Amino acid sequence: MTLVKDSPPATRKAGSAAPAAGRGRGRRENLAGYLFMSPWIAGFLLLTAGPMVASLWFAFTDYNLFNSPKWIGLDNFTRMFDDPRWQKSVEVTAKYVVIGTPLKLLLALGVALLLAQSRRGQAFYRAAFYAPSLIGASVSVAFVWRSLFSDSAVVDRTMSLFGVHAGGWVGNPDWILYCLVALTVWQFGAPMVIFLAGLKQVPKELYEAAELDGAGAFRTFWSVTLPMISPVLFFNVLLETIHSFQIFGSAYVVSNTYCGPADATLVYTCYLYQQGFKNAQMGFASAMAWMLLVAVALVTAVLFWSQKKWVHYENDAEGAR
Amino acid sequence: MSATTTKPLSLNRGRTGSLVWHLGSLLVLAVVLYPVVWVIGASFKPSKDIVNSLQLFPAHPILDNFKGLADGIADISIWTFFQNSLLYAGGAVVGILVSCSLTAYAFAKIRFAGRNLLFSLMIGTLLLPYHVLLIPQYVMFQKLELINTYVPLLLGKYLATEAFFVFLMVQFMRNLPRELDEAARLDGCGHLRIYWSIVLPLCRPALITSAIFTFINAWNDFMGPLIYLNEPGKYTVSLGMMMFRDSDGVASNYGGLIAMSLVALLPVLLFFLAFQRYLIDGMATSGLKG
Numbered sequence: 001m002t003l004v005k006d007s008p009p010a011t012r013k014a015g016s017a018a019p020a021a022g023r024g025r026g027r028r029e030n031l032a033g034y035l036f037m038s039p040w041i042a043g044f045l046l047l048t049a050g051p052m053v054a055s056l057w058f059a060f061t062d063y064n065l066f067n068s069p070k071w072i073g074l075d076n077f078t079r080m081f082d083d084p085r086w087q088k089s090v091e092v093t094a095k096y097v098v099i100g101t102p103l104k105l106l107l108a109l110g111v112a113l114l115l116a117q118s119r120r121g122q123a124f125y126r127a128a129f130y131a132p133s134l135i136g137a138s139v140s141v142a143f144v145w146r147s148l149f150s151d152s153a154v155v156d157r158t159m160s161l162f163g164v165h166a167g168g169w170v171g172n173p174d175w176i177l178y179c180l181v182a183l184t185v186w187q188f189g190a191p192m193v194i195f196l197a198g199l200k201q202v203p204k205e206l207y208e209a210a211e212l213d214g215a216g217a218f219r220t221f222w223s224v225t226l227p228m229i230s231p232v233l234f235f236n237v238l239l240e241t242i243h244s245f246q247i248f249g250s251a252y253v254v255s256n257t258y259c260g261p262a263d264a265t266l267v268y269t270c271y272l273y274q275q276g277f278k279n280a281q282m283g284f285a286s287a288m289a290w291m292l293l294v295a296v297a298l299v300t301a302v303l304f305w306s307q308k309k310w311v312h313y314e315n316d317a318e319g320a321r
Numbered sequence: 322m323s324a325t326t327t328k329p330l331s332l333n334r335g336r337t338g339s340l341v342w343h344l345g346s347l348l349v350l351a352v353v354l355y356p357v358v359w360v361i362g363a364s365f366k367p368s369k370d371i372v373n374s375l376q377l378f379p380a381h382p383i384l385d386n387f388k389g390l391a392d393g394i395a396d397i398s399i400w401t402f403f404q405n406s407l408l409y410a411g412g413a414v415v416g417i418l419v420s421c422s423l424t425a426y427a428f429a430k431i432r433f434a435g436r437n438l439l440f441s442l443m444i445g446t447l448l449l450p451y452h453v454l455l456i457p458q459y460v461m462f463q464k465l466e467l468i469n470t471y472v473p474l475l476l477g478k479y480l481a482t483e484a485f486f487v488f489l490m491v492q493f494m495r496n497l498p499r500e501l502d503e504a505a506r507l508d509g510c511g512h513l514r515i516y517w518s519i520v521l522p523l524c525r526p527a528l529i530t531s532a533i534f535t536f537i538n539a540w541n542d543f544m545g546p547l548i549y550l551n552e553p554g555k556y557t558v559s560l561g562m563m564m565f566r567d568s569d570g571v572a573s574n575y576g577g578l579i580a581m582s583l584v585a586l587l588p589v590l591l592f593f594l595a596f597q598r599y600l601i602d603g604m605a606t607s608g609l610k611g
Contacts, residue, residue, distance in 0.1 A: 029431055029432055029433050030433040030434050032427075032431050032433070032511075032512045033427045033431040033432070033433025033434075033436065034427075034433060036423045036424065036426055036427035036431060036512065036516075037423075037424055037427045037428075037439065039419075039420040039423060039424065039479065039480050039481045040420065040423075040424040040439075040443070040480065040481040040482075040487070041439075042480050043420075043477060043479075043480025043481050043482045044442065044443075044446070044480075044482070046480065047454065047458060047476070047477050047480060047482050048446055048449070048454060048482065050457070051453070051454040051456075051457035051458050051461070052453060052454065052457075054457035054460070054461075055453055055454070055456055055457045058456060058457065058460075065460065065463065111349055114342065114345055114346065114349075115346070117342060119339065119342055119343075121343070121346065125346045125349075125350060126601065127597045127601065128350055128353060128354060129349065129350070129353055130597070130600070130601055130604070131353075131357070131590075131593055131597075132353060132356075132357075134537055134589055134593055134600070135357075135541070135586055135589050135590070137541045137543070138540075138541040138543075138559070138585065138586065138589070139541075139543055139558075139559040139562045139563065139582075139585070140360070140562070140581075140582035140583070140585045140586045141356065141582075141586075143562070143566070143578060143579070143582045144356050144359065144360050144579075144582060145356070147363070147371060147372055147579070148356060148359065150372045151372075152372070152373055153372045153373070154359070154375060157375065186353065186356070189353075190604055193601050193604045193605050194604060194605060194607070196605070197605035197606070238448075242448055242450070245450065246450050246451065246452065248543075248544050249543035249544055252543070253543070253563070257563075269452055272452055272455075273544075276455070276456055276459075277459075277548060282456050282460065285456055286456050286457075289450070289452045289453045289455065289456065290453065292450050292452055292453070293449070293450055293453045296448070296450050300448055
């Protein structure tokens with residue numbers, strides 16, 4: 001707008017008319033923008049866009065890393081759909097996502113509602129509950145988890161008090177997946193912090209109005225709190241779901257690197273790793289990766305489509321920014 | 322009176338409410354902290370008691386588990402693994418701070434053609450599963466003979482591929498008062514000056530948050546080192562622990578493994594204790610504007 005006034009004296013001397021100076025300014029802004037962006041652009045081309053194209057190509061080839069890739073059309077995909085272990089890995093991952101994510105988010109929301117009442121110790125509890133999210137992905141915690149869920153260790157003995165005898169969860173194909181579910185639920189602190197931030201932004205007047213209208217606690221939660229924090233809820237559901245599709249490290253370590261017993265913890269990425277890096281089936285593994293991408297994209301699309309129905313955005317006008 | 326009525330759940334009022342609140346919070350706290358307290362206690366127990374004893378802390382604590390660690394794992398000193406992890410995490414922090422802040426400055430403060438398109442692409446990579454890139458990246462680094470080096474682990478950090486941190490910094494820079502850089506422009510400052518002397522110093526909180534998250538992520542990283550490093554002398558702490566677990570006689574030296582787990586957690590826990598405010602604030606803002 002105030003191009004001439006903004007431009008430093010040097011350009012005014014060099015340029016002649018105001019529009020020319022404006023164009024020079026715009027060009028210099030473009031140049032500066034792309035110079036500042038250059039690391040990201042290089043990274044995007046070299047480490048994201050390029051590899052995406054390459055893996056799409058590998059997905060239709062037979063490739064073992066030593067011979068050059070050989071085009072085999074849809075063979076990887078037909079083999080994959082017929083492969084019982086692939087089917088098992090889809091089942092295990094789906095179970096993990098469908099059970100673990102809602103439990104984790106429900107706990108996160110419940111505890112956030114509890115902590116949203118500012119009482120003494122709130123900051124301490126918030127910090128303590130958040131800590132597991134930072135260490136949960138480590139090998140250390142996976143080892144600890146293996147110990148806690150071993151035969152006659154603390155979890156087993158506690159369950160026995162309630163008449164459930166599962167033995168060691170980590171050795172039992174019916175139970176070991178729940179050991180991983182427990183590990184992800186334990187890390188409820190990260191979504192909880194996001195919920196808390198959302199709860200803090202709900203205008204107090206709304207609660208006062210609900211109180212005046214004689215709404216009870218549940219009604220207030222359902223009609224005031226929940227709609228007001230629905231954008232934050234949406235964000236948490238989206239990110240947690242996408243992340244749990246990609247679980248690898250803890251499944252690999254908790255199940256002693258073989259994703260068993262009986263493939264009970266053969267999560268999708270575990271199988272992808274086995275096929276790609278143990279069996280050198282780079283083509284097959286790439287096809288698997290693209291199926292994962294398709295699944296994640298579908299879930300994302302469904303979530304974005306559904307948000308029209310349940311996500312309430314306060315300031316739609318600002319959304320354009 | 323009205324102070325308590327304005328809270329999301331107006332159930333708990335007065336003294337009983339307060340009691341219920343504290344009991345509930347303490348119950349959650351006990352479950353959440355149990356594994357952490359357990360690993361501290363267990364590392365002072367003899368190996369045979371670790372799984373079976375329900376006592377959190379042993380009646381007769383021993384230091385043998387830690388002493389055993391001084392001998393190293395498979396003739397490699399524990400310190401080597403720590404040095405490798407520090408190198409990886411430190412290198413990652415420097416890369417992220419430089420590359421992501423430059424990118425974020427461009428998105429937040431420079432009006433250039435194509436900015437919105439690139440920003441959408443950047444946000445898109447936040448949702449992209451890393452596994453789609455895993456195999457082609459491995460093939461590429463293998464052709465370049467960079468397997469068993471730290472280049473594959475670090476290159477992305479220097480090329481701003483971690484969109485989360487770019488996003489975090491963009492949000493922060495957009496909220497800085499516009500007058501500051503406009504005044505600087507009037508005085509004839511170029512973008513590099515504004516970036517370095519005005520925006521970066523004001524962004525300290527976002528930079529600290531990014532640095533600590535990056536350090537912790539690299540410290541915990543398992544898949545990257547597992548795939549790219551294959552020589553024990555170059556292993557990070559995570560891989561060293563896996564090697565320890567696979568070594569002979571781990572059944573009798575289970576205590577050593579647990580002690581090692583505790584030692585490996587310490588840097589992260591210390592960072593958390595020192596900087597928890599930055600981490601929690603960073604986490605909270607990531608959700609609000611998304």
